[in-house]
Amino acid sequence: MTEQQARTLLDVRDLRVHFPTADGLVRSVDGLSFSLAPGRTLGIVGESGSGKSVTSQAILGLHRGTRAQVSGSISFDGVDLLGLPTRELRRLRGNEIAMIFQDPLSALHPYYTVGRQIAEAYRVHHSVGKRQALARAEEMLDLVGIPNAGRRLHEYPHQFSGGMRQRAMIAMALVNDPRLLIADEPTTALDVTVQAQILELMKKLQQEFGSAIIVITHDLGVVADIADDVLVMYAGHAVEQGAVADVFYRPQMPYTWGLLASMPRVENPRGQRLATIAGSPPSLIAPPAGCRFHPRCAYRGLVEGDACVTSAPQLATTEPGHLVRCHLEAAERARVLGNMKDGVR
Amino acid sequence: MTLSAGEFAAEPLPTTAEEAPTSVAGRSPWQIARARLRANRVAMVAFVAIVVFAVIAVVAPILQAVGVIDATTLHPDLVQGPGAMPTGAFGGISLQHPLGVEPQTGRDLLSRILLGITLDTAIAVAATIVSVGLGVVLGLVAGFYRGAADWSIGRLIDLILAFPQLLMLIALSPVLVQRLTDAGIPSGNPSKVTYIIAVLGFFGWPYFARIIRGQVLSLREREFVEAAEMLGARRSRINFKELLPNLWAPILVYSTLVLPTYISAEAAMSFLGVGIVPPTPTLGNLLQDSVNYATADPTYFLAPGLTLFIVVLAFNQFGDGLRDALDPRSDRAGGR
Amino acid sequence: MFQYILKRLLSIVGMLVLISISVFALFFAVPADPARLTCGKNCTPAIIEANRHALGYDKPIVTQYLDFMKGLVSERDFPDDPVIAKNSPQSITHCPAPCLGYSVTQGQLVSKMIKDAFPITASIAVGAFVLWIVGGVGIGVLSALKRGTLLERGLVSASLVAYSLPTFFIGLLLLNIVSIKYGLAPAAGYTPFLDDPVAWAQGMILPWITLAMVFAALYVRLTRANMLETLSEDYIRTARAKGVPEWAVIARHAMRAALTPIVTIAGLDLGGVLAGAAITETVFNLNGIGKTGVYAIQQLDLPVIVAVVLLSAFVIVLFNFVVDLLYAFLDPRVTLR
Ligand SMILES: Nc1ncnc2c1ncn2[C@@H]1O[C@H](COP(=O)(O)OP(=O)(O)OP(=O)(O)O)[C@@H](O)[C@H]1O
Ligand code: SF4
Numbered sequence A: 001m002t003e004q005q006a007r008t009l010l011d012v013r014d015l016r017v018h019f020p021t022a023d024g025l026v027r028s029v030d031g032l033s034f035s036l037a038p039g040r041t042l043g044i045v046g047e048s049g050s051g052k053s054v055t056s057q058a059i060l061g062l063h064r065g066t067r068a069q070v071s072g073s074i075s076f077d078g079v080d081l082l083g084l085p086t087r088e089l090r091r092l093r094g095n096e097i098a099m100i101f102q103d104p105l106s107a108l109h110p111y112y113t114v115g116r117q118i119a120e121a122y123r124v125h126h127s128v129g130k131r132q133a134l135a136r137a138e139e140m141l142d143l144v145g146i147p148n149a150g151r152r153l154h155e156y157p158h159q160f161s162g163g164m165r166q167r168a169m170i171a172m173a174l175v176n177d178p179r180l181l182i183a184d185e186p187t188t189a190l191d192v193t194v195q196a197q198i199l200e201l202m203k204k205l206q207q208e209f210g211s212a213i214i215v216i217t218h219d220l221g222v223v224a225d226i227a228d229d230v231l232v233m234y235a236g237h238a239v240e241q242g243a244v245a246d247v248f249y250r251p252q253m254p255y256t257w258g259l260l261a262s263m264p265r266v267e268n269p270r271g272q273r274l275a276t277i278a279g280s281p282p283s284l285i286a287p288p289a290g291c292r293f294h295p296r297c298a299y300r301g302l303v304e305g306d307a308c309v310t311s312a313p314q315l316a317t318t319e320p321g322h323l324v325r326c327h328l329e330a331a332e333r334a335r336v337l338g339n340m341k342d343g344v345r
Numbered sequence B: 001m002t003l004s005a006g007e008f009a010a011e012p013l014p015t016t017a018e019e020a021p022t023s024v025a026g027r028s029p030w031q032i033a034r035a036r037l038r039a040n041r042v043a044m045v046a047f048v049a050i051v052v053f054a055v056i057a058v059v060a061p062i063l064q065a066v067g068v069i070d071a072t073t074l075h076p077d078l079v080q081g082p083g084a085m086p087t088g089a090f091g092g093i094s095l096q097h098p099l100g101v102e103p104q105t106g107r108d109l110l111s112r113i114l115l116g117i118t119l120d121t122a123i124a125v126a127a128t129i130v131s132v133g134l135g136v137v138l139g140l141v142a143g144f145y146r147g148a149a150d151w152s153i154g155r156l157i158d159l160i161l162a163f164p165q166l167l168m169l170i171a172l173s174p175v176l177v178q179r180l181t182d183a184g185i186p187s188g189n190p191s192k193v194t195y196i197i198a199v200l201g202f203f204g205w206p207y208f209a210r211i212i213r214g215q216v217l218s219l220r221e222r223e224f225v226e227a228a229e230m231l232g233a234r235r236s237r238i239n240f241k242e243l244l245p246n247l248w249a250p251i252l253v254y255s256t257l258v259l260p261t262y263i264s265a266e267a268a269m270s271f272l273g274v275g276i277v278p279p280t281p282t283l284g285n286l287l288q289d290s291v292n293y294a295t296a297d298p299t300y301f302l303a304p305g306l307t308l309f310i311v312v313l314a315f316n317q318f319g320d321g322l323r324d325a326l327d328p329r330s331d332r333a334g335g336r
Numbered sequence C: 001m002f003q004y005i006l007k008r009l010l011s012i013v014g015m016l017v018l019i020s021i022s023v024f025a026l027f028f029a030v031p032a033d034p035a036r037l038t039c040g041k042n043c044t045p046a047i048i049e050a051n052r053h054a055l056g057y058d059k060p061i062v063t064q065y066l067d068f069m070k071g072l073v074s075e076r077d078f079p080d081d082p083v084i085a086k087n088s089p090q091s092i093t094h095c096p097a098p099c100l101g102y103s104v105t106q107g108q109l110v111s112k113m114i115k116d117a118f119p120i121t122a123s124i125a126v127g128a129f130v131l132w133i134v135g136g137v138g139i140g141v142l143s144a145l146k147r148g149t150l151l152e153r154g155l156v157s158a159s160l161v162a163y164s165l166p167t168f169f170i171g172l173l174l175l176n177i178v179s180i181k182y183g184l185a186p187a188a189g190y191t192p193f194l195d196d197p198v199a200w201a202q203g204m205i206l207p208w209i210t211l212a213m214v215f216a217a218l219y220v221r222l223t224r225a226n227m228l229e230t231l232s233e234d235y236i237r238t239a240r241a242k243g244v245p246e247w248a249v250i251a252r253h254a255m256r257a258a259l260t261p262i263v264t265i266a267g268l269d270l271g272g273v274l275a276g277a278a279i280t281e282t283v284f285n286l287n288g289i290g291k292t293g294v295y296a297i298q299q300l301d302l303p304v305i306v307a308v309v310l311l312s313a314f315v316i317v318l319f320n321f322v323v324d325l326l327y328a329f330l331d332p333r334v335t336l337r
């Protein structure tokens, strides 16, 4: 990460997004920092409710005008996004920074044709006529591999299949050649072949336009396939982050171990049950004291005393560019990791 | 049915408790709803008002029987002049008659209003029960058996809703009241009360039936999906015990919203000349009679009208609060 | 599409036949003797019999029904008796198609009464409709956009208050206090629009306000709820993420989706009031369809009751149909089958 900091496109520091609700303050994102260089891809993983979508929406300023409390700093190409007036932020939205939303059926307007919605994204940032914008939309649909784009242009989202809607979302996000693309679970609920096609598409587009990509996913396979760096989130925190190779080959803490263990892989024969992390995600209103993962952690016995329960671990560097939030001693980690590699699992 | 004073319109359907959010703190949807309702000050005030009216409805006939209030005794001495208007200011307000007396008869207005509340709420509650009863049974039948039963009930509902309802409420009166009397119900007001309950209940059930049917079908759908996912089952059965908790919330919300429309409907029927007639007091016939004195005796005109308004408002406010409390979507907010 | 329309039209006809049969069965089974009710105090048995004959009440009910249905497409005579027709043709009332019957009480053809009443009801309905749509939807959208402000709370409370006031109470207040006592508004009355548009509007102001009040209150609530729900939809977030300006997010994206269901409800409600605004018409003493119906019911004037109920049902069913077509046109997800 160090050498990239020279050319940083996006820099997020100590981001917090809190929602006041009747039940209390929901701390969905609670002190998150990461940065991203042009042409690179960051994968954000973590189980449902860990704050992935909330983070990505914060970058686009989509919490403005709601009750959400956003703090920290987000700078995009040197511009502080959190302090930017909405009017100016709007010029970046969809133009410099674009987003592919989770669940394209509900993210597309049911009453407008797909073509019109893509064309609108183009027209907002370019002074062109309707016809020109539609031509551009057709071009994009073609680019993302929708057959008969000229005809499909005039269809409504409900007439598209799941995979095609996902492609349409991508076309809409890419219509202005954004410098940062945020893809929130772009392949969830798609079958494996379509999933592979879409990832391939994103890689191709990145090569073509040199965009930076944030890809949010539950699926570590997607991260391994497409990302350079990875950020593992748990209960609004980063618990481990670094280069994909480092994190995947030398994971340093129990939650990441669990995630990796639950990942389907070639050597894991089909039909065999995947390991899952026992327990359920913690409350974001009153998160567990100490390490937020401790109620579900199988390794906290290896930490001396009750540090896991009483004191919150801080993110610490284990090797250059590899950060981990865990009390375990380096020696213990190495031992556990060694056992895992030996196939104890 | 939103029969606010006669012209009908539809309100969005209340949502169900099962859709309620699964709370972070792990409370049941009902507990969440109750907490939300408690926090809604307007709804709580409305609730208190409803309780007060309920107490009045129960106690007024007793007070009348033991002579604490007196809605029937004529006081010719308290009215005077060619129009037999109440003596004294503001419609003859005095210690004995806090709201004054009726023109012509000199009967105590407060007593009549209190007794009117009793009869009006009794009618509205009974009509709501009829609507809910018919609606639940027919809605369940339609949802469970689908096919021909569903189709027939659906067409019956279409047919009922095609009638101009307010007009039917009054048009059926000459036909049916006599029938009820022939059937052995005492003639006059008892037959009329029965008639009003029956027609309001009858024209109200389709709305309940639709909600219930929708619930049954959506639950079926979900059960089917779950069962199919887990067992590869082809078809699933829903038992009634499972269904009931999902029906409670919409029935409750909808009843609270329908009840005040029945109260206004009674008044509208009185106004159009087919309601319960004096000396039995209802808010409707008091209001209807008082119309003639709107300018000459404003107290007499406003008292029953405002009472009616407050009762209806209290139910509407509470029903609103109840729906918001049970509706998980009511807490969401848009952005910029 | 064509098939759907055909199917719907057939079902409408079926529905109206069913309604007419039930109405006939209900009303002609009135315990009281309908012929007896057709004449006042100085009735003689002879007059009653004559009226009974004139109205065809001496025939079996099925025949009466068939005669009525026939009258819708061909002319009828009252009484329908060749002997009388030959001896004293002046005592025959001729009723051209579509014949809805003859009101002895009013001494008029029912179709004539309806023809006179409908413009009045239509005047009330259309004006009130415009008022409640503009007011209700406008305030509803405004209160949704001002969510959480004092203004929103005020508007919502005011709408609930208006919604809880019985129509006839509002009407009577306006009539007796505003108009009669203080003379703040022109008295209600009907002047044909073509005769004098200004007088027409003046006479309609109070009825419009009365009828529109409850509906406007309802529409404020419906619109606000729909807008709030739509504003929290994912596709609104998408629009914002595309950089669409806020006014366009609201006008193009939110209102398009939030108001479409309102169109449906508005259509049904317009049908409902065109079928007769009985209370408003009665309060302001306007002889529209509703008041005609109410008066006929009070007089047990059966031919008029049957005609009014049928006409109202027809309008309601027709608007149902139109609204379904409209909805399919407005919402691309709906296909007519
Ligand atoms: N407007 C809001 N008000 C209250 N809580 C919210 C709000 N938006 C999100 N949250 C909470 O924030 C947490 C994080 O949500 P987020 O959508 O970021 O999860 P996620 O990691 O994207 O999960 P998933 O994988 O299911 O998409 C969740 O617990 C969610 O309930
Ligand atoms: S800090 Fe303790 S509880 Fe938390 S992950 Fe590390 S070992 Fe487990």
Ligand SMILES: [Mg+2]
Pocket (backbone or CB within 6 Å): A052, A053, A054, A102, A184
């Ligand atoms: Mg998410």
